[in-house]
Amino acid sequence: MERIHVTVRSRPLSSEDAKTSPWRISANSIFIPNHSTKFEFDRIFGEDCKTGEVYEARTKEIVAAAVRGFNGTVFAYGQTNSGKTHTMRGSATEPGVIPRAVHDLFDIIQQDVDREFLLRMSYMEIYNEEINDLLAPEHRKLQIHESIERGIYVAGLREEIVASPQQVLDLMEFGESHRHIGETNMNLHSSRSHTIFRMIIESRDRTEDGGGDSVSSCDAVRVSVLNLVDLAGSERAAKTGAEGVRLKEGSHINKSLMTLGTVIKKLSEGAESQGGHVPYRDSKLTRILQPALGGNANTAIICNITLAQ
Known part of the structure; x- marks a missing residue:
């Protein structure tokens, strides 16, 4: 598989947190001055960056x-209240990764005169290890x-x-x-489920008939899948104040995130190509995404962080 690209986006700090945060960003590194701790990534964006830069x-x-x-597959990852959903969905004034990807997808297809395309979309959530259809809420x-x-x-x-970007975005809205959200000490509107926004892209070569009109050829259909994943926030019960239902949700969230981390680590070590075991089946999230994580797939992770202490 292609090497996994990791981008970090830092959420703006409050004036109070800015005074006490020990962390600093320099180029593509995050570190504590006069300390051995240092983390390096493919790209790091500070608090002044725009979502368009992260997308590009x-x-x-x-x-x-x-x-x-x-x-x-593109993941948005981070702890509760770090800005994942803002990065993926955005706002009216600053579109997120998903609307930008949808518009780009249609733009590219419209410019390709040699192939005929059919696009389908689905939108699902994984809540407490149960898969729910967000486009058909009765399908649980x-x-x-x-x-x-x-x-x-x-x-x-x-x-x-x-057939259009607006149709896709209306369906996403x-x-x-119907997504599961809940209140915790860290976030009044905390996402309690992982969501997978999926575009299925089918295409085949066009041919021309005798009159010069384009008709579909009988060649094999090419199918690919684009997954844009908003992961529920990793969290510690002591910080979120979770108990009862919220505690159970947090436990499922953290377990599936741990499995995802293990799968990505195994893939980066070449376990799949060497015939080793990759634990896709240990969570619904990794099992669903298995075809788009291994093999010839492209994968990126957008880590949303806060430098608050």
Whole structure:
């Protein structure tokens, strides 16, 4: 697989936190002055950066590669209240990674006169290790299946054929309204589930008939999948004040994030290509994303952080 690209985005600090934070950013490193602790990444963006810069760092290339037939996955990762959902969804004045990717996807396709495309989208959440369809809220506790024809798939998950960026974003907005959120000490609107926003891209070569009109050829259809994943925030119960239902949610969130970390570590060490075991089946998240993590897939992680103490 391609090397996983890791981008870090630092959330703006309050004036009070800015006075007490020990962390500093220099180029693509985060460190504490006069201390041996230092972390280096592919790109680091400070608090003044725009989402467009984060998107251009790697996600834009992954979107273009998906049109060419390569599976791709982009994760937004970070603790509760670090700005993940803002990075992925954005706002009316500053579009996030998902709307930028959707617009780019349609722009690239419209410029390709040699191929005919069909786009489908799905939107699901994983809540307490249960899969819910955000486009069909009545479809809950869906199951993962695998077949020779379809590979790994979620049975009963609605896939909508889409023809414009606005249609996609309207469907996403509908799905978002059914996502599980809850209040913790760290965030009044904390996402309590992982969400996978997925675009399925099918294409085949065009040919021309005798009259010069384009018709579809009988050549093989090329299919690729683009996953844009908003991970629920990693958290510590002592900080969030979680108890009861919130504590159970946090436990499932942290377990699946740990599995994702293990899978990515194994892949980066070459376990899959060397015939070693990669624990995709240890969580619903990694099992669903298995085809878009291994093999020839492109993967990027956007780590949203706060430098507050």
